[in-house]
Amino acid sequence: MTDRRKFLKGAGMAGVAAGASALAAPAVHAQSKIKWRMQTYAGPALAEHVIKPAIDSFNKVAGDEMEIELFFADQLVPTGELFRAMQKGTIDAVQSDDDSMASPTEVTVFGGYFPFASRYSLDVPVLFNQYGLGEIWDSEYSKVGVKWLSAGAWDPCHFATKDPIRSLEDMKGKRVFTFPTAGRFLTQFGVIPVTLPWEDIEVAVQTGELDGIAWSGITEDYTVGWADVTNYFLTNNISGAWAGSFFANMDRYNELPDHLKELLKLTMDSSHYYRQWWYWGGEAHLRTKGTKMELTSIPDEEWAQVEAAAVKFWDEIAAESETKAKVVQIFKDYNATMEKAGRPYRYG
Incomplete structure (x- = not known):
């Protein structure tokens, strides 16, 4: 009987402790789905190639964690107001060139088609990833509260x-x-x-x-x-090649968990790669067969x-400025390297 009392007493105390522990633990709720609104510079027909396949893939992989809703040119705001809308958080992300969306940065003039800055589409990612343009763009956009994410090439002008x-x-x-x-x-x-x-x-x-x-x-x-x-x-x-980028509202980007930031990076890389072959093949095909x-x-x-x-x-x-001079010098150095390298990089 004594042993039974000790057992019941111990069991009772354990039950109380367990109950108290349960009451003290915070309630666990399912995390709500992250939703972004992204607007591209492209109209519906063009967006089917330059952005939509990549965003569809992102949404498929992100599943219940995140969804990017894609809007086309001028659908939410005029293209010239994209930067301000993103900076304010009216929209969360943008695919555009700096020039078209009137970014208030020192590098805006180089977005889109800066005359003869590139000869081939591969020039653009090399300039951003190997010649330092990426670091300059990241710095310039950070100054105005926007996250520059990634640059890539489009078609020639x-x-x-x-x-x-x-x-x-x-x-x-x-x-x-x-x-x-x-x-x-x-x-x-x-x-x-x-x-x-x-x-x-x-x-x-x-x-x-x-x-x-x-x-x-x-x-x-x-x-x-x-x-x-x-x-x-x-x-x-x-x-x-047209040079354009992906951008995001800084606060919204910083809120993303690391694995979704990585997924976003892979998505942008996928988009850049698609355009490389779609435009390169398309230009030659339509010149000869169009x-x-x-x-x-x-x-x-x-x-x-x-x-x-x-x-x-x-x-x-x-x-016009020290930053612009730095970018122009990079263009000069890069093109000089390409000329010196010769074929297939440059032909005369």
């Missing part, structure tokens, strides 16, 4: 026009939809840059508000419908004037 361009003289007076910095450069050749919402471009060409487009390569011209309203494609380009636009060219000796003007333009930009 060509003119698609209603009337043919076969000389520099033919460029004069052309009202062209293009990027801010590219437009600033092209004005010296008589081009009139025009800024319009992305989805209005096709109609603007049809109505005569625009004479052409210098916003992409031939792959996009076919993909988004511009090849249906323009007649000619100029094979000379002012840049070998039926909607006639190809025209400006003779090399005449086009050399444009390339020479780009070198002067670089120096003008470099004189």
Whole structure:
């Protein structure tokens, strides 16, 4: 009987302790799903290639932990207001170039198509990952409370026009939809840059508000419908690859657990890789097999004037600030290396 009392007493005390422990432990709740809103610079047809496959993959892998809702060009805010909206937290992430979304940074001018900064799409990731542009971009965006995530290449910049361009003289007076910095450069050749919402471009060409487009390569011209309203494609380009990036609201990014940050990185790498082969193959295929636009060219000796003007333009930009001068010097060093390396990096 004594032993039984001791047992019951011990069991009772253990039960009380267990109960007290249970009461003291915090309640465990299922973590709510993280939801981001991301807007791309691209319209629906183009986004099907440049961003949507990657985001679909991210959402599939993230499962119940996180979802990125994708919005297309100007769907939530105009492209020119993307930076401010992301900085304020109205949207959580952006895919765009610095130039189009009017970033208030020293590197904004180099986003999109900085004249002749690259010749091939592979130049862009090499410049960011091996020549120091990534560190500069990260620093510049951190100063304004935005997380720069990753940069990659898109297509080269060509003119698609209603009337043919076969000389520099033919460029004069052309009202062209293009990027801010590219437009600033092209004005010296008589081009009139025009800024319009992305989805209005096709109609603007049809109505005569625009004479052409210098916003992409031939792959996009076919993909988004511009090849249906323009007649000619100029094979000379002012840049070998558009440079764009992924960005995020700094606070929202910092809130992510490390494994979701890593998944986001893998997703962006996947997006960059898709564009590398999609554009590279698409440009060649549509130049040789496309039926909607006639190809025209400006003779090399005449086009050399444009390339020479780009070198002067670089120096003008470099004189504006120490950071810009640093970026321009990287471009110069890189291109000098490519020229010295020779084939297949550069051909004359």
